[in-house]
Amino acid sequence: MPKVLGKDSTCSIARSLGVVGDSWTLLIIREALVAGSTRFQEFRDALGVAPNVLTTRLASLVDEGLMTRTTYREQGARTREQYVLTDAGRSLSSVMAALAEWGRSHRPRPDGTSPQFMTADSGATAQLAFVGADGEKLPPEGLVAVRTPDVPPAD
Template identity: 65%
Template sequence: MPKSLGKDSTCSIARSLEVLGDRWTLLILREALISGATRFHEFRDALGVAPNLLAQRLTFLIDEGLLARRTYQETGARPRDEYVLTETGRSLNLVIAALSDWGRTRRPRPEGTSPAFAIEDSGTPVRLAFVTEDGNQVAAEQLVARRTADHELVDH
């Protein structure tokens, strides 16, 4: 599944798409992040994806470090695997939230649904925003982006 994308495969977006560029991959992650799915049948039932394709994508997500395989056993049943998000996988909340926000505002549907994000402990609602170093919010439409070497960017 992973392949080099385009002429500039050093680009962080291309590197991300090497892992996340498949729609089933993002939908599996959506189910894990938003619905709390961990079991094969939960993903299969929610997505309607073919079992062989689902197995392939789950293995890929494990190999990429987004999911971890954990064995569980219900009383009287054989041991089975479940698929739990790693810290790297959970960090994709930002990506899922951005896709959701874009889809809700730019591709609205009367019957549409969107996830609402909140702080786990308090339930306080949160939303995506671009914020300057001094805390001012900036609308996405006001921004420009320029190629910058990763080592020159400072994470806050």
């Protein structure tokens, strides 16, 4: 049974949090995006998460379509599973970039690290921004959020 969050569980934010609203889930996605982790042990080593928690979160990510489970076999070893981000999982990069930027700005640490997103071919740094229809960058402090239907009503 899907998790119901709040009075307005139809809200896209509530629906999204029902899938990725757990800190371990977001950290697994971070490791897949930033470190390229695909194997259970890679996630376990990077995160220090209990195996049962990791198993549950990975299964949920597969069930929700954010990762696919495939098998691999190294020479002389038994068959194992790996977890690869789907397009839906990779599209969370903007969410992860927003969280990283917020953490850098509002929770800085002298010993901290932050993922920086850049283009694979040139290494140019990507910037997260609200952009208007004319392509102009919009300052977040000048924006308001308004509830709108996911799908406009048919005429």
